[in-house]
Amino acid sequence: MSWTRMGEGRGAAEQALEAILARVPAWAGAPLRYRAVSGGISNTNWRVQAGEGTDVFLKVPGRGTEMFITRDAAHEASRRAEACGFGVAVLDYLPEDGVEIFAFLDDFRASSNLDFLRPVVRHNAVRALRAFNDAPALTLTKTIFDMIEEHVGQVEAVGGRVPPDSAFLMRRYGQAKAALLASGLDLVPCMNDTLAGNFMLDGQDHVRLVDFEYASNNERAYELALWFDEMAFSAEVEREMIAAYWGRWTPQIHARTEVLKALGDLKWATWAMIQERVSTLDFDYYKYGTWKLSRARPLFHHPDWPRWLRLL
Structure with missing residues (x-):
């Protein structure tokens, strides 16, 4: 699947992602590109490259998921899983968007x-x-x-x-x-x-x-x-x-x-x-x-x- 550069998003899902990426402080001014990751039946999933840094994974909450999901609680659980040795490194969390940013598991x-x-x-x-x-x-x-x-x-x-x-x-x-x-x-x-x-x-x-x-x-x-x-x-x-x-x-x-x-x-x-x-x-x-x-x-x-x- 090809990469899309920041600012080139066309559909609603890509534009929603780009709005979130623009709010990540660590990526201010960095060249960004992204592509969709298949899987999931509640959200859209994305692989993101920021400059020369390592790839990360994030998901954009789907419409209506707030009916079932408390994002702060989910983030706490992600941290707990990381601490117990069987989760994925959590790199950042945007509470206003309910978006967690994880290390991308290249070998998994x-x-x-x-x-x-x-x-x-x-x-x-x-x-x-x-x-x-x-x-x-x-x-x-x-x-x-x-x-x-x-x-x-x-x-x-x-x-x-x-x-x-x-x-x-x-x-x-x-x-x-x-x-x-x-x-x-x-x-x-x-x-x-x-x-x-x-x-x-x-x-x-x-x-x-x-x-x-x-x-x-x-x-x-x-x-x-x-x-x-x-x-x-x-x-x-x-x-x-x-x-x-x-x-x-x-x-x-x-x-x-x-x-x-x-x-x-x-x-x-x-x-x-x-x-x-x-x-x-x-x-x-x-x-x-x-x-x-x-x-x-x-x-x-x-x-x-x-x-x-x-x-x-």
């Missing part, structure tokens, strides 16, 4: 689900997640219950689509919330967004975690549950990863994971119905949300659902 690439078919990648990812989850608490606490209930209200506010079995889904959600709260939550820093593209890999399969926009203190078991949602692992691999993270597999941890997998898919399906109404990005949010619900429903309808709740 975004992973895909296929990468996680290899045990070494899975285990390196678990070590990275565990390190972030074990980091000092974040300022923002936002549980999976807070997220779902916020999104349900937002869907109504923007006139988003509601699935025909919404009443059933919310009954199951209520059962899960009551059981999880009764069992007690282990609130720790969580990414809350463990899709494959947020794990960067180098040639030696070292892992770096990126994109902490949705990070908050949340139930620890949710981090692995959401990761399992995204990876579509087999039951055997999920058991392996639970043991790698927790040091053991137990029926109780398994039950907690299954219940939280259902809630994770419900959360992102509801998020997608909001994005369908407010986002300007070229992405099929309705299809994405429908896919998420197609994964949640078998869990909510599973014959073991009552037993899982009792085991929590």
